[in-house]
Amino acid sequence: SLQGKTAVITGSNSGIGLGVAHELARAGADVVINSFTDDDEDHKLADEIAREHGVKVRYIQADMSKADECHALIEKAGACDILVNNAGIQHVAPVEEFPVGKWDAIIAINLSSAFHCTAAALPMMRKAGWGRVVNIASAHGLTASPYKSAYVAAKHGVVGLTKTVALETAQEPITANAICPGYVKTPLVEAQIPDTAKKYDMTEEDVIQKVILDRQPSKEFATVEEIGGTAVFLCSSAANQITGTTISVDGGWTAL
Numbered sequence: 001s002l003q004g005k006t007a008v009i010t011g012s013n014s015g016i017g018l019g020v021a022h023e024l025a026r027a028g029a030d031v032v033i034n035s036f037t038d039d040d041e042d043h044k045l046a047d048e049i050a051r052e053h054g055v056k057v058r059y060i061q062a063d064m065s066k067a068d069e070c071h072a073l074i075e076k077a078g079a080c081d082i083l084v085n086n087a088g089i090q091h092v093a094p095v096e097e098f099p100v101g102k103w104d105a106i107i108a109i110n111l112s113s114a115f116h117c118t119a120a121a122l123p124m125m126r127k128a129g130w131g132r133v134v135n136i137a138s139a140h141g142l143t144a145s146p147y148k149s150a151y152v153a154a155k156h157g158v159v160g161l162t163k164t165v166a167l168e169t170a171q172e173p174i175t176a177n178a179i180c181p182g183y184v185k186t187p188l189v190e191a192q193i194p195d196t197a198k199k200y201d202m203t204e205e206d207v208i209q210k211v212i213l214d215r216q217p218s219k220e221f222a223t224v225e226e227i228g229g230t231a232v233f234l235c236s237s238a239a240n241q242i243t244g245t246t247i248s249v250d251g252g253w254t255a256l
């Protein structure tokens with residue numbers, strides 16, 4: 001059980017982050033959820049998770065595109081035994097047309113925030129004598145797709161950061177690993193469907209089957225519960241010697 005542990009999950013008012021928050025709470029951890037907004041719904045989500053799993057849950061607003069807000073998130077959390085670097089955005093365009101602002105935002109949110117939050121959390125983990133860094137990378141941390149230069153670069157970067165943090169903590173009871181999901185049906189993926197349909201002049205259903213799941217041999221989306229369950233496993237004692245590596249949850253994508 002993760003009772004007595006505090007988990008901070010970045011970008012967790014939606015999708016995979018929210019799913020991971022639920023599964024860590026189900027396993028007994030107190031949870032901090034986060035996004036850049038500060039709406040009633042955000043705080044209601046925290047109350048819902050708390051009620052469902054009987055743990056303490058707080059929502060802390062912080063913009064993961066900004067270094068100081070990454071540090072402030074971990075400081076406000078007060079404890080961070082489990083850090084899940086999950087915040088992420090996507091933009092799809094050919095390299096020569098890729099908007100510079102989108103490149104910068106993707107590198108900041110998908111890669112640099114993991115660095116800043118890890119830097120802020122490691123001293124707390126060392127003080128507590130236990131820690132887990134779980135980075136939500138992607139199949140795109142291991143392979144590429146056209147038109148996703150910033151995302152693929154950021155996710156490969158996350159995998160490299162994961163290995164480095166694992167080496168720096170190798171002789172301590174702290175591990176760092178990356179989960180590499182294939183396609184999970186979340187708002188991030190749903191938003192890509194109309195764009196891709198336009199680009200390839202296809203129906204949205206054809207985009208799902210022939211473009212998105214074309215890469216995923218199982219022909220099924222992974223679920224946020226499955227990603228959350230993998231995070232719980234990485235926090236278990238069975239995973240004490242698993243560090244500096246990636247776990248694919250991709251229906252066979254990277255076996256192709």
Ligand code: NAD
Pocket residue numbers: 010011012013014015016017034035036062063064065086087088089109110136137138139180181182183184185186187188189
């Ligand atoms: P999502 O859009 O549902 O969730 C993204 C989360 O990040 C949201 O909670 C959003 O509020 C938050 N976020 C965005 N910008 C932020 C910022 N500046 N500061 C703080 N929070 C911010 O998408 P998702 O699919 O759940 O993606 C979560 C992570 O999983 C991302 O890192 C994504 O790259 C990765 N991933 C997703 C898939 C997939 O198929 N959905 C596959 C592989 C990896």
